[in-house]
Structure formats: structure tokens, C-alpha cells
Amino acid sequence: MNKVIRIGTRASKLALWQAEHIAELIKPSGYRTELVPMETKGDKILDVSIAKIGSKGVFTEEIEAMLLDGSIDIAVHSAKDLSSTLPEELELIAFTEREPVNDVVLSRRGGVDLTHDRLRIGTSATRRVAFVKHFYPQLTTVSIRGNLQTRIAKLESGECDALLLAYAGVHRMGFDNLIVEKIPTSYFVPAVGQGSIAIECHKKLAFEKKEVIRRWVNHEETENCVRAERAFLKTLQGGCSIPAFGYAHYEENLITLKAGIISLDGQRVVKIKKSSSLNDIKALGESVGHDVLQSGGREILQEIRHKMALQ
Numbered sequence: 001m002n003k004v005i006r007i008g009t010r011a012s013k014l015a016l017w018q019a020e021h022i023a024e025l026i027k028p029s030g031y032r033t034e035l036v037p038m039e040t041k042g043d044k045i046l047d048v049s050i051a052k053i054g055s056k057g058v059f060t061e062e063i064e065a066m067l068l069d070g071s072i073d074i075a076v077h078s079a080k081d082l083s084s085t086l087p088e089e090l091e092l093i094a095f096t097e098r099e100p101v102n103d104v105v106l107s108r109r110g111g112v113d114l115t116h117d118r119l120r121i122g123t124s125a126t127r128r129v130a131f132v133k134h135f136y137p138q139l140t141t142v143s144i145r146g147n148l149q150t151r152i153a154k155l156e157s158g159e160c161d162a163l164l165l166a167y168a169g170v171h172r173m174g175f176d177n178l179i180v181e182k183i184p185t186s187y188f189v190p191a192v193g194q195g196s197i198a199i200e201c202h203k204k205l206a207f208e209k210k211e212v213i214r215r216w217v218n219h220e221e222t223e224n225c226v227r228a229e230r231a232f233l234k235t236l237q238g239g240c241s242i243p244a245f246g247y248a249h250y251e252e253n254l255i256t257l258k259a260g261i262i263s264l265d266g267q268r269v270v271k272i273k274k275s276s277s278l279n280d281i282k283a284l285g286e287s288v289g290h291d292v293l294q295s296g297g298r299e300i301l302q303e304i305r306h307k308m309a310l311q
């Protein structure tokens with residue numbers, strides 16, 4: 001039997017860390033692993049914001065092509081970077097236990113007061129830019145792209161005074177010492193999938209390999225939460241470039257999903273919170289999605305698509 005699992009990944013340091021983490025998790029199963037790193041469009045085009053590159057799968061297209069032609073067995077992605085609709089032949093089979101899902105502020109000069117300081121804050125995700133405009137209107141947002149190391153170098157060189165990033169990536173790359181504030185998820189709701197690593201494969205991947213991956217990599221609670229969030233995002237037909245947000249967690253025997261969308265200027269926010277039993281995860285996501293669309297989300301989304309098309 002072929003006891004090797006070939007793992008496709010982006011070649012950035014964060015992606016490689018994540019792929020190696022998955023390889024470590026698989027190790028006790030007796031399977032060997034091989035990493036197959038590659039560059040994606042999102043890694044190559046650095047002078048344009050993700051929203052402007054436009055295509056949904058900017059970080060995934062090249063990797064998915066290798067899943068489709070069988071040159072790799074699984075692909076490792078930040079769950080957040082995955083579009084809500086995968087190619088027909090592919091599926092997600094595992095999600096790692098989530099890190100704290102918060103966004104965090106990084107700064108060189110110690111504590112910051114986000115509500116009073118007049119900082120230039122580096123971030124480029126549309127969700128974060130819109131939330132900053134909404135909650136901290138006196139801050140200036142500076143568009144900063146590139147991998148984590150590049151962004152931190154830009155902070156060091158003074159292109160901005162602070163950075164706004166996902167805790168998970170900062171922690172994985174060992175930059176915890178630069179974190180000056182952890183923003184509560186209660187109002188700064190994270191992106192769908194933030195903090196978890198997802199495993200994608202061909203639906204026809206050998207049953208045994210799928211079993212090994214689910215057994216050693218999957219964290220069921222995280223899986224249920226991220227699947228609820230992704231069902232929400234799918235209802236909005238969104239990818240990681242729209243300012244949608246969604247965060248699910250367990251509450252007693254229920255799963256609670258809080259999700260919505262914010263206009264690019266931060267002026268209008270539609271946010272819906274609902275709970276369901278663990279048996280109705282997909283329905284919960286869809287129901288929240290429909291409520292968001294009906295409560296003004298549809299207009300916000302149309303406006304965003306229109307603006308992005310003009311850029």
C-alpha cells in the first residue's frame with residue numbers, strides 16, 4: 001500500500017508552518033507525508049489589494065488544480081482563505097482546533113488607545129477597514145499587503161503605526177511580543193473560518209487516507225462551527241474579499257452563530273445572531289444568511305459588488 005500523503009501548500013512561511021503542523025498531526029498514524037509548496041496568484045501580485053484582484057480563489061486556484069489532477073492528496077489552507085463554494089470534485093474533510101479567533105493590534109511603541117490615538121493602522125482586509133471606520137473613526141487605515149513578515153517590516157519602517165491582524169497567524173509566526181491589544185469578538189466579529197486550518201481533498205481520494213486525516217487532524221467542535229459560518233457565507237455568495245463576518249461557538253448543547261456584513265465605509269452594519277441544535281448546522285448558517293440579506297444586507301452587498309467592479 002502507498003503509505004504517503006502528499007500535502008500541497010502555499011510557500012509563504014505561515015502556509016508552510018501550517019502544512020508542517022498538519023504533517024506532525026498525521027505522523028502518529030504511520031503515514032509518511034511529503035510537502036509540495038507552490039506560489040499562488042495572491043502571493044505573486046503584491047501591489048494590488050485582494051479585493052481588487054477580484055477572483056475568489058486568489059490563494060487557492062493553483063493548489064486546487066493539483067488536487068484535481070491528482071498530483072497531491074490534500075491541500076492545507078487557512079480556513080479563512082477558502083471561497084464558500086469549492087469546485088464540484090473537491091471537498092473539505094477536516095478542520096484543526098481553532099486558535100483564539102480574535103483580531104489583534106501590533107505596535108512597536110507599546111500600548112495604544114484605539115479610541116483616542118490618531119494612528120495610521122495597517123490592514124487591507126475589507127472587513128477590518130470597514131470595522132475600523134465604524135468603531136474607531138479617528139484612525140487612518142493604510143493598505144498593507146504581503147505576508148506577515150513583510151507587513152511587520154512595514155510597521156518597523158514606519159509605513160504605519162500599528163497593524164491589525166488575525167491572532168492566529170501572528171501567534172503561529174511567533175510575533176506575540178508585538179501584540180498590544182486583543183480586540184473582543186463581541187463587536188469586532190472575525191472572518192468566517194478565522195483561526196482554523198482546513199484540509200481539502202478530491203472526493204475520490206482513497207477512503208483510508210480520508211479516514212486517517214479525519215481521525216488525526218479534525219476537531220469536531222471547530223468543524224461544526226466553521227461549517228455553520230461557511231453555510232452563512234455561501235448564502236451571501238461571498239469569498240474572503242467581501243466585508244462579511246461570521247463567528248460560531250458552542251453554548252451548552254447549542255451552536256450560536258453571529259454573522260453579518262458591513263458597508264465599505266463602515267456606516268451600515270447588519271448583524272444577526274441565532275442558535276440551533278448541533279444537527280442543524282447548515283440550516284443555521286443559511287437561515288442567518290437569509291436574515292442578513294433581508295435586513296439590509298442585500299443592498300450593502302450590491303453596493304460593494306458595484307464599487308469593486310469599478311476599481
Ligand SMILES: NCc1[nH]cc(CCC(=O)O)c1CC(=O)O
Nearest residue numbers: 078080165166168169194195196
Ligand atoms: N488573509 C490572510 C490570512 N489568512 C489567514 C491568516 C491568519 C491565520 C488564520 O486566520 O487562520 C491571514 C493573515 C491575517 O488575516 O492576519
